[in-house]
Amino acid sequence: MKVLLFILSIISFSYALPFSLVKHETSKNEGPTLLVIGGIHGNEPGSYFAASILSQYYTINKGNLWVVPNLNPMSIAMNSRGIHGDMNRKFADINISDPDIKTIQEIQKIITDPKVDLILNLHDGHGFYRKEYKNSIFNPAAWGQTCVIDQESLDSNHPYKDLDKIALAVRQEVNDGLIEDHHCFAIRNTNTRLDDEAMKHSLTFFAINHNKPAFAIETSKNLPMLHEKVFYQLRAIEGYMRYMGISYTRSFDLSSENLKNILKYDGNVTINNTTALNFENLRNELSFIPLQSEGNDFKFSHPLGFVVKTNDKYDLYIGNRKTSSLTPSFHEAGIHEGNVTIVVDNNRRNITFATEFLVTADFKIINNNQDTRVNIIGYLPKKGTEEANMQVGLNDLDPKYSLDRDHKVYRVEFYKGNRFCGMILAHFKQDTR
Ligand SMILES: [Zn+2]
Numbered sequence: 001m002k003v004l005l006f007i008l009s010i011i012s013f014s015y016a017l018p019f020s021l022v023k024h025e026t027s028k029n030e031g032p033t034l035l036v037i038g039g040i041h042g043n044e045p046g047s048y049f050a051a052s053i054l055s056q057y058y059t060i061n062k063g064n065l066w067v068v069p070n071l072n073p074m075s076i077a078m079n080s081r082g083i084h085g086d087m088n089r090k091f092a093d094i095n096i097s098d099p100d101i102k103t104i105q106e107i108q109k110i111i112t113d114p115k116v117d118l119i120l121n122l123h124d125g126h127g128f129y130r131k132e133y134k135n136s137i138f139n140p141a142a143w144g145q146t147c148v149i150d151q152e153s154l155d156s157n158h159p160y161k162d163l164d165k166i167a168l169a170v171r172q173e174v175n176d177g178l179i180e181d182h183h184c185f186a187i188r189n190t191n192t193r194l195d196d197e198a199m200k201h202s203l204t205f206f207a208i209n210h211n212k213p214a215f216a217i218e219t220s221k222n223l224p225m226l227h228e229k230v231f232y233q234l235r236a237i238e239g240y241m242r243y244m245g246i247s248y249t250r251s252f253d254l255s256s257e258n259l260k261n262i263l264k265y266d267g268n269v270t271i272n273n274t275t276a277l278n279f280e281n282l283r284n285e286l287s288f289i290p291l292q293s294e295g296n297d298f299k300f301s302h303p304l305g306f307v308v309k310t311n312d313k314y315d316l317y318i319g320n321r322k323t324s325s326l327t328p329s330f331h332e333a334g335i336h337e338g339n340v341t342i343v344v345d346n347n348r349r350n351i352t353f354a355t356e357f358l359v360t361a362d363f364k365i366i367n368n369n370q371d372t373r374v375n376i377i378g379y380l381p382k383k384g385t386e387e388a389n390m391q392v393g394l395n396d397l398d399p400k401y402s403l404d405r406d407h408k409v410y411r412v413e414f415y416k417g418n419r420f421c422g423m424i425l426a427h428f429k430q431d432t433r
């Protein structure tokens with residue numbers, strides 16, 4: 001018997017915040033809600049890459065999952081603990097002139113939202129925690145491979161008030177699937193109220209003072225590979241979800257090898273709805289990219305996508321990795337319906353701006369519009385300025401001008417006078433030279 005499947009999980013995004021908030025909510029909107037926060041410290045990539053995979057590749061079937069993958073986006077791009085100081089020391093009080101104030105106020109609103117039942121704050125910490133001192137890596141002052149709690153239980157009643165008991169259950173689950181034995185997880189109780197002056201200013205202590213169960217997950221900075229850190233973060237997060245009765249599916253088998261491949265995928269960016277760049281094989285430096293002098297809208301498919309504007313460039317980041325640096329050519333926006341007729345390998349069709357088309361032999365841009373100029377970047381046989389209505393193969397293109405390192409992807413740009421209307425990309429499937 002065939003069963004009709006209907007969509008249970010609704011994913012929504014919030015763009016008005018200084019960070020991203022991705023909500024996976026079941027259509028009935030019932031059951032507990034877990035809030036996972038990545039990237040409070042910009043130099044802890046296990047934290048924010050785990051949160052980004054959680055937001056992209058998991059489907060929630062029961063309960064709800066809210067993910068902030070990039071609480072501190074600029075510090076993440078700069079791979080700095082905090083470009084304005086330690087954000088995790090600003091939750092008890094914050095100066096009104098502190099540049100982090102909006103972030104702190106907005107995340108505090110989300111933490112105290114009545115819907116949120118449990119909070120995880122993700123970190124990568126130094127070393128491997130051990131009760132006894134062994135050496136500078138394995139010792140009681142290390143944070144790596146721990147579930148951190150501020151106290152044994154919450155002060156008031158709550159279904160998840162027993163922090164110690166919950167952390168113990170999660171630790172057990174994580175330790176049942178270690179890559180190497182010395183990666184074992186422990187519980188670190190900071191006894192914040194009595195013992196730890198610094199942690200009184202932390203996100204988790206703020207949460208428990210609002211009667212919200214909160215834990216930090218710390219994977220070790222001393223794990224050699226990013227995918228290993230992400231593996232343990234996700235194992236621990238899944239442990240908390242199971243404890244809460246949040247049921248999920250993910251589109252991959254959880255292994256560090258699979259994560260290694262997923263982490264390579266940077267996705268794409270759409271700029272002003274007129275231009276799209278695919279990060280796969282994209283050159284590190286791109287010149288004369290048509291942009292507006294201000295108000296450019298960059299939409300990344302990856303949750304950790306971020307733009308840093310320098311003096312004369314736009315640097316594109318995925319997490320702490322700079323993927324490409326764009327040198328702009330400034331143009332005002334031209335009015336165009338955004339629809340283009342092309343003939344690809346003798347097949348005629350229409351495509352829209354900010355897309356690419358695959359070519360085997362050649363393509364032709366049909367342009368019957370007198371006031372629109374077509375510019376194929378790197379087109380060699382320049383016959384006047386008109387580059388439309390010409391058959392273009394890979395041999396007609398100068399490889400220096402390709403967008404990608406393999407010299408397969410070329411820009412086709414549309415202008416009205418000096419105004420930039422939009423771009424499509426010709427992607428040659430194989431080298432026919
Ligand atoms: Zn941290």
